[in-house]
Amino acid sequence: MRRSRLYEPPEGATLYMPVSGSRNPTSPPPVSPATGFGGGLMSFTSKAKVNPGKNSTTGNGASKTPNIISVPLQDLNADTVVMDSLQPHPFVMACAGGTIAFGTPAQNFTMVFDSGSSDMWVPSQACTTPVCLTLMRFNHTASSTYHAEAKLLDVKYGDGSHISGTTAVDRMLISGNSIANQSFGMATVDDSTIAKKGVEGVVGLGFGRVANVKGFTTVVETMLARKMIVQPIVSIWLGRQRIGGANEGSGGAVIFGGVDTTKYVGNFTWAPITDKNAWKIRFDAVSLAGKNLDLSGDALIDSGTSLIIVPAKVASYYHELIPGALEVPQVGWILPCNTSMGDLNFTIGGQQFRVPAEEQVVLFRIPGYAEYCKSAVEASAYADTEWILGASFLKNVYSVFDYRSLAVGFAHPSNIYNSLANVTLLPNLSNLPHGQGNGANGTQGGGDGSTGGQSSSARSIAKVQSVLYKCMATAVVALVLTGFY
The missing domain is CATH 2.40.70.10 (Acid Proteases)
Structure with a gap:
């Protein structure tokens, strides 16, 4: 396998979020309230x-539903x-x-x-x-x-x-x-x-x-x-927290074999994967603050990636549109913490999914750059064609990964961010197209179980280093x- 690299913040970097102390190997780490x-x-x-x-299962919100x-x-x-x-x-x-x-x-x-x-x-x-x-x-x-x-x-x-x-x-x-x-x-x-x-x-x-x-x-x-x-699905929703202390989502859930219908609204938009070994799908357009950036391609959907990773040229183009944005060696792109750049929208399967301005800013202070924060959009270090939609994107959708149809589904999140839950099987899952990167995009009903939407083919691309x-x-x-x- 190719070697991966570990990335750590520069020495002296400060997190806005408090950091827990070290723990004894036989005791759990402390759990702190949301900040x-x-x-x-x-x-x-x-x-x-x-x-x-x-x-x-135990714990607030855990499911006891069979299967x-x-x-x-x-x-x-x-x-x-x-x-x-x-x-x-x-x-x-x-x-x-x-x-x-x-x-x-x-x-x-x-x-x-x-x-x-x-x-x-x-x-x-x-x-x-x-x-x-x-x-x-x-x-x-x-x-x-x-x-x-x-x-x-x-x-x-x-x-x-x-x-x-x-x-x-x-x-x-x-x-x-x-x-x-x-x-x-x-x-x-x-x-x-x-x-x-x-x-x-x-x-x-x-x-x-x-x-x-x-x-x-x-x-x-x-x-x-x-x-x-x-x-054969895993669904994930990530709670969102807002700058200024307004907590809209302290928590989240991963559900094996089902969904929580209280955490999304409307229809799921489905996109088949374009690589049989990767949760990589086609996106058709990108816009920032209403400006079409004339971009399309295939993106890896990665809930473990904190940022939105894009080709270096795209990262430069994006940050040129944000006043005060800077590229710092060994850190990457930073921007004023209080910047307001408008929504970043991705069009997938004919549906727009937005990343609001506050989710494009990572509250990570850079030594020597007062009032600056890390940008949530970063340049890929390895491939000129690489796109990864990480947690900065996924916090703004409800996601389903389908291992049978080899497709990823997105729905818009609801405004319910508490422990209320309705964990159930995903309605009409059997209606999804089958395929390994050559299926069809479409939409499927969310909590109401309705279906609809047109199909379109997805483009296969060569594997790239991620x-x-x-x-x-x-x-x-x-x-x-x-x-x-």
């Missing part, structure tokens, strides 16, 4: 405890790290909260769910690197359900750090649901940057066929094969949704 800051510096985690009972696994998310103020993942076959990382444990009895881990990769790993008790000694480590001798698999696992990062080890088979628990005989990696060497930030492992939600370990079965594939979920600016943060036994840096 009201927006623009990407959010992290979300579930406070649910591991419960070995089948289909019994649907719903995981509530909550804000967590935590130190964050951004991992740029460069995969041979790029696809989306879905950052979403959940309760993760391995073994019998359960051993809890701070995890990141990453649909930008397919492998799953945690530190092993045999890992004695300085970083590992600060983390929870899996003790296979303490698990009565452990079985050795002994396939080699090696993941390299662009800064020279890496994890390596072997695979094992054991029980996995996610939001109270037990998955027997799930394969995962046990890292015996772990000097990764994410580990240095207190994140103990990764759960890959990508396609098993592109995993580093040959023959690996992902968690979603396991759920489907064992009929833990009926509909820089996935990963959002990662510390959380107790949880996936993490977080903002930039």
Whole structure:
């Protein structure tokens, strides 16, 4: 696989959001109230405890509906790290909260769910690197359900750090649901940057066929094969927070096998993927403050990417339209924190989806640049044709990833940002077109179940290297949704 690189903020950089302290490897990190800051510096985690009972989840908003696994998310103020993942076959990382444990009895881990990769790993008790000694480590001798698999696992990062080890088979628990005989990696060497930030492992939600370990079965594939979920979908909504303290969405949810009909309105607009190994779809137009930017192409839909990643020339063009925008070495594009540039709109399947001005600003202060913040639109470092629509986009839609039809659906978010939920199967899912990048765009009803819309073909493009600016943060036994840096 290609090497990915880890990106960290410049020394001395200051986050507007408070940072949690370090934690003892045997205790969970502190959970702080929402701060009201927006623009990407959010992290979300579930406070649910591991419960070995089948289909019994805990925590506010968790689903007990058979064949649907719903995981509530909550804000967590935590130190964050951004991992740029460069995969041979790029696809989306879905950052979403959940309760993760391995073994019998359960051993809890701070995890990141990453649909930008397919492998799953945690530190092993045999890992004695300085970083590992600060983390929870899996003790296979303490698990009565452990079985050795002994396939080699090696993941390299662009800064020279890496994890390596072997695979094992054991029980996995996610939001109270037990998955027997799930394969995962046990890292015996772990000097990764994410580990240095207190994140103990990764759960890959990508396609098993592109995993580093040959023959690996992902968690979603396991759920489907064992009929833990009926509909082959994962839906995600990310709560939004606004500049100035107006909290409109402290939380979020990831739902395996269903949707929450209270969190979106109207119809879903569906776009088939244009790469069989990636959640990459066609967008037809882009506009800023009503000005058509004359752009179209294919974009990777990545809920684990904090920013909107665009070709370098597009980034320059975009920022030329914003008074005061600057490009700073080793930081990227910055702009005045109080700037107002108008809505950024993407047209997908004939429907416009907007990124409001406040979501185009990341509240991350740059040393030496008072009153400046990070731009949520950044230039790709690797490919002139690369587009990634990350959390800055996805916070403004309700997203569904369909593993059967190989399509991504978007609906406009509702104004309900509390714990009320109606978790159910997605209406009319069987009406979606099938295909691997050659299906049709269209719309499907949201909460009302109506359908409609015209079909259009999607253009296939060659694979390109992807820089996935990963959002990662510390959380107790949880996936993490977080903002930039």
